[in-house]
Amino acid sequence: DSGVTQTPKHLITATGQRVTLRCSPRSGDLSVYWYQQSLDQGLQFLIQYYNGEERAKGNILERFSAQQFPDLHSELNLSSLELGDSALYFCASSGLAGGVGEKLFFGSGTQLSVL
């Protein structure tokens, strides 16, 4: 158990809808990362928050947004969903701001299916 909790584990929705994925980091970790894993793709970095502030941005679509709350949990909001958004979404946390060689601790992911 990595200590990172993601809910829900599975989500089935329709195109055009909006969903929210939730992540609770390991106790004491200040950074939260969101990754997307599509079929036949590696883990694509979406966004990182550190202590409530956006720290780094990756290939995140404008239809997607995220935030980190004062209690350090994070939510990833996906709107106007398309079939291609179907993927496994991982949250990871780390203790620091994302320095050299910093290890990430991953949750077990949310499997999103857009029908």
Added chain:
Amino acid sequence: DQQVKQNSPSLSVQEGRISILNCDYTNSMFDYFLWYKKYPAEGPTFLISISSIKDKNEDGRFTVFLNKSAKHLSLHIVPSQPGDSAVYFCAASAPQRGGSEKLVFGKGTKLTVNP
């Protein structure tokens, strides 16, 4: 553009033999490399890492080799055990503006160790 490439989607080896997983990268700014292991229905977990100033790092049965001139790294598992059967992700870290590091993952190699 795939900056971290794992060209073998799968690898099958016999228990007790050596497993060699390969990874190539294109970005010369990468300064740290990590391997993560992923079991089904779980998130990736950190396995071993290596700084770009080294060419080898060993941890028990796991050794990572880095060849900077060839932009190539490999993970050796000796001896391989059935419990090593998992998807292995190669990841590379590059410094970003603001001091954080961006982690780029490959697509993964599925290792099967046969008893």
